[in-house]
Amino acid sequence: MKILSKSGDTIELLASPDEEPLIRGDYILITDGGKSLLAQVIDAEYADVPGILEDVLRELASEQLSMRNFDPYGVGSILLDVKDSRRIIAKLRGVIVDGMLRNDVIWLPSRFSSRIERASPELISELMRTCGRRRIIIGECMSGVVSVSAEDLDGRLTIITGKKETGKSYLTKILITSLAEYGATVVVFDINGEYLGLSETINGAASRIADKHIILSPGENFRVSVEDAGLKTMTDILQHIFATPATTIREFIRIWSLVEKNEGEITLRGLISAVGRMPMHESVREALMSRLLSLSETGFFDDENPTEIKEILNSGRGGVIVIDLSRSIHQTKKIIVEYMLSKLSSLLREGAIEPLFLVAEEAHLYLRETYWDDLVTRMRHIGIFPIFVTNQPDSIPETVYRQADNIFLFNFTNESDLNYISKASRIDSETVRRIARMLPPRHCLIIGRIVNDLPVVVRVKEVELKTMGETRLLFGSRRA
Amino acid sequence: MSQLAQPTFNDLETIFKSFLEMGRRSLGLVNGAYSTAFDEEDLAQNEWDLGLIEQAEQMEVSAISIPLEGALERQIVAIDTSSVVIAVGRGGIILGVRGSIAIRSALGLEIQCIGPFITYLTPENISSILGSILGDPPPLDLSNYQLDGHIQKILASLLEKRLQEHVVKRFRDSIILLDGSLSAGPQDNPIWLVSRILEEAGPRGNDILAFSKTSILQFWGSIFTEDRLDVKPPYIIDMTWLIKKLELSVRVLGRTFLARLSSGLNIYRVDAATCRRVEEVFGSLLKSDPLIYGYPELLILAHDYCTFTKSDVIAMQAMLRRLGAELFREGSIRDMLFNPIDRR
Numbered sequence: 001m002k003i004l005s006k007s008g009d010t011i012e013l014l015a016s017p018d019e020e021p022l023i024r025g026d027y028i029l030i031t032d033g034g035k036s037l038l039a040q041v042i043d044a045e046y047a048d049v050p051g052i053l054e055d056v057l058r059e060l061a062s063e064q065l066s067m068r069n070f071d072p073y074g075v076g077s078i079l080l081d082v083k084d085s086r087r088i089i090a091k092l093r094g095v096i097v098d099g100m101l102r103n104d105v106i107w108l109p110s111r112f113s114s115r116i117e118r119a120s121p122e123l124i125s126e127l128m129r130t131c132g133r134r135r136i137i138i139g140e141c142m143s144g145v146v147s148v149s150a151e152d153l154d155g156r157l158t159i160i161t162g163k164k165e166t167g168k169s170y171l172t173k174i175l176i177t178s179l180a181e182y183g184a185t186v187v188v189f190d191i192n193g194e195y196l197g198l199s200e201t202i203n204g205a206a207s208r209i210a211d212k213h214i215i216l217s218p219g220e221n222f223r224v225s226v227e228d229a230g231l232k233t234m235t236d237i238l239q240h241i242f243a244t245p246a247t248t249i250r251e252f253i254r255i256w257s258l259v260e261k262n263e264g265e266i267t268l269r270g271l272i273s274a275v276g277r278m279p280m281h282e283s284v285r286e287a288l289m290s291r292l293l294s295l296s297e298t299g300f301f302d303d304e305n306p307t308e309i310k311e312i313l314n315s316g317r318g319g320v321i322v323i324d325l326s327r328s329i330h331q332t333k334k335i336i337v338e339y340m341l342s343k344l345s346s347l348l349r350e351g352a353i354e355p356l357f358l359v360a361e362e363a364h365l366y367l368r369e370t371y372w373d374d375l376v377t378r379m380r381h382i383g384i385f386p387i388f389v390t391n392q393p394d395s396i397p398e399t400v401y402r403q404a405d406n407i408f409l410f411n412f413t414n415e416s417d418l419n420y421i422s423k424a425s426r427i428d429s430e431t432v433r434r435i436a437r438m439l440p441p442r443h444c445l446i447i448g449r450i451v452n453d454l455p456v457v458v459r460v461k462e463v464e465l466k467t468m469g470e471t472r473l474l475f476g477s478r479r480a
Numbered sequence: 481m482s483q484l485a486q487p488t489f490n491d492l493e494t495i496f497k498s499f500l501e502m503g504r505r506s507l508g509l510v511n512g513a514y515s516t517a518f519d520e521e522d523l524a525q526n527e528w529d530l531g532l533i534e535q536a537e538q539m540e541v542s543a544i545s546i547p548l549e550g551a552l553e554r555q556i557v558a559i560d561t562s563s564v565v566i567a568v569g570r571g572g573i574i575l576g577v578r579g580s581i582a583i584r585s586a587l588g589l590e591i592q593c594i595g596p597f598i599t600y601l602t603p604e605n606i607s608s609i610l611g612s613i614l615g616d617p618p619p620l621d622l623s624n625y626q627l628d629g630h631i632q633k634i635l636a637s638l639l640e641k642r643l644q645e646h647v648v649k650r651f652r653d654s655i656i657l658l659d660g661s662l663s664a665g666p667q668d669n670p671i672w673l674v675s676r677i678l679e680e681a682g683p684r685g686n687d688i689l690a691f692s693k694t695s696i697l698q699f700w701g702s703i704f705t706e707d708r709l710d711v712k713p714p715y716i717i718d719m720t721w722l723i724k725k726l727e728l729s730v731r732v733l734g735r736t737f738l739a740r741l742s743s744g745l746n747i748y749r750v751d752a753a754t755c756r757r758v759e760e761v762f763g764s765l766l767k768s769d770p771l772i773y774g775y776p777e778l779l780i781l782a783h784d785y786c787t788f789t790k791s792d793v794i795a796m797q798a799m800l801r802r803l804g805a806e807l808f809r810e811g812s813i814r815d816m817l818f819n820p821i822d823r824r
Contacts, residue, residue: 066591071596
């Protein structure tokens with residue numbers, strides 16, 4: 001390979017077709033003297049060889065002809081190499097001086113005498129390594145094992161995105177089970193039931209987090225009391241989920257106070273009874289009564305035997321707490337999430353529980369709009385560290401991408417999806433467009449602090465956990 | 481159309497054995513040459529005296545119509561060669577030459593590419609290299625060949641003559657199309673070799689037509705117009721007597737015609753050495769091969785497949801480097817003098 005040109009942070013190399021094939025995301029090292037330039041391959045194109053149009057036209061015309069060649073010097077084979085020479089497009093990631101990767105050094109290696117080689121996986125691993133000690137092995141890159149640090153997810157906003165069936169859930173499972181093994185608490189909003197099998201391996205044996213895997217099924221082993229939910233959560237549910245008018249909300253707050261004062265405790269039954277007998281405008285009574293009965297029908301509220309979420313979260317060993325939303329209807333999902341976020345916030349503010357990770361898959365389906373900013377700013381500061389997983393990148397507000405610390409990007413082919421993601425501030429848009437479009441299944445581009453801002457393409461390792469949430473097929477196995 | 485024997489590449493290896501050996505040996509002498517930029521101007525040629533037009537206007541001529549009805553389809557074979565300067569060294573120049581043979585027969589269209597041959601010409605080895613093309617031992621004294629501006633053309637022309645000789649011997653009852661003329665006499669067209677080609681062609685039933693794209697005769701097409709001659713294309717005008725009178729430094733073997741084979745302004749000089757009536761040969765040509773601007777398509781194909789492209793030159797320079805030759809990049813004088821104004 002030889003350096004062809006450099007423009008901005010893009011460097012172009014000329015390569016012979018015989019050279020070892022490069023893969024998008026591979027790193028190359030251009031060494032000249034004591035310094036090395038580190039560049040990441042983002043694409044390859046045919047070189048603009050002089051006279052190639054004439055050559056191709058000649059070849060095209062020859063397809064219909066019988067061709068015989070007497071080529072005593074074997075120039076033809078060299079010519080094929082020349083015609084097929086490649087232009088490798090790479091992005092500069094920095095200059096390595098005395099073993100340190102630096103972005104502030106302006107230096108260019110010689111076009112003719114520099115040595116160009118594929119960077120070793122050990123070097124990339126070393127350069128992307130952050131100071132965390134808790135390693136999570138997530139796959140391999142350039143034939144070397146890639147691990148990230150659990151500390152780099154701690155206190156961070158993480159996004160895992162890619163189109164359907166590209167491996168997002170595999171990676172998410174690797175991350176959350178590893179976090180749980182290191183003693184972290186991870187709450188998962190599971191809308192497809194994909195995380196219900198984490199306690200079992202694919203062979204049916206108990207997984208390493210079997211004793212830390214808790215499934216909370218709303219209406220079954222997960223019921224909450226109205227009092228535990230509190231007035232604010234209940235008014236939020238009425239306002240945002242049931243679209244209750246402001247005058248009716250005011251009446252509800254008055255009734256709540258009266259019930260609390262007269263009965264000493266708040267129950268859903270008590271509230272329904274109070275709404276039925278207290279004087280109020282009939283239209284308000286009807287509006288409140290119908291909504292409270294709807295809440296009652298969800299089965300999520302149980303004032304007699306409520307689940308103590310605080311105790312579950314405070315088990316002290318960490319774990320993966322899966323809120324199974326897969327069997328709940330749309331409105332109930334929203335009620336549960338509203339309750340959980342409100343409850344987690346208040347527990348964290350009180351210092352009653354340790355900070356935790358919150359995995360929100362396809363969060364746009366159940367998260368109200370006002371919560372996005374809350375999650376990435378206020379809640380993050382009190383100790384909820386979100387991991388958003390989605391196959392619809394535009395369902396996450398643009399501001400969230402800009403504030404994301406870590407992005408795990410799987411394949412996207414849709415141009416508008418790529419445009420949206422390329423707004424992430426931690427990487428240039430060209431890298432996102434060129435690499436993400438061609439990523440094979442179970443390969444992802446990791447961007448952000450977790451890789452020390454050195455984007456790497458990783459083949460995500462196999463997950464030994466029992467896979468759940470796979471699409472049910474009418475005609476049996478897809479391979480058949 | 482007769483079934484004809486196709487030449488094999490074993491024949492070519494035998495024919496060019498001596499040239500290949502000499503060429504390979506010469507490349508071992510390359511040491512520190514400047515690789516040249518590809519420049520198609522090198523291939524241009526014009527060696528005619530413009531004053532001839534005035535004399536031609538006084539001549540009496542008549543046209544011969546080409547009969548298409550009843551014309552026989554025949555096998556057509558076209559030959560062309562091309563050369564290029566690959567590098568220029570202290571002691572000589574490295575040249576690449578390539579030939580092509582295009583054959584249109586009942587079986588379809590076949591292209592044979594011969595070469596490139598690469599050779600390093602120095603004042604010391606020039607006669608032996610040129611001689612090696614013509615045979616081993618060379619049939620004539622080549623000591624008067626010089627390493628001057630014509631050597632590239634001479635090398636290509638000698639290779640072309642050898643290929644022509646090879647074709648007329650190997651094919652039968654074919655129309656052989658050549659690029660250029662049947663003028664003999666200059667260093668690149670030895671009379672004995674051109675004569676030998678024509679002598680070999682006749683007994684095998686081959687008819688030779690040599691088309692010249694750059695002849696000054698073409699300008700006479702505007703003098704001998706269709707109105708003046710009262711004829712419609714396709715037709716030919718016999719100019720043999722004129723050529724014999726005018727060309728003093730060369731001898732034209734065969735007959736010379738102006739040929740307007742399709743409607744339009746395109747007219748070509750065609751030298752013919754035929755064993756059939758010439759109009760019959762032209763008729764068969766028109767029946768067997770399409771014309772493009774009045775020029776046989778097969779000759780265009782032969783030209784296309786021997787012409788060097790820029791990638792060919794890059795590949796040959798790369799091959800030389802692999803053989804150990806040291807090549808330097810030379811700046812273009814044109815660029816140095818005229819850029820940025822002249823960005824040709």
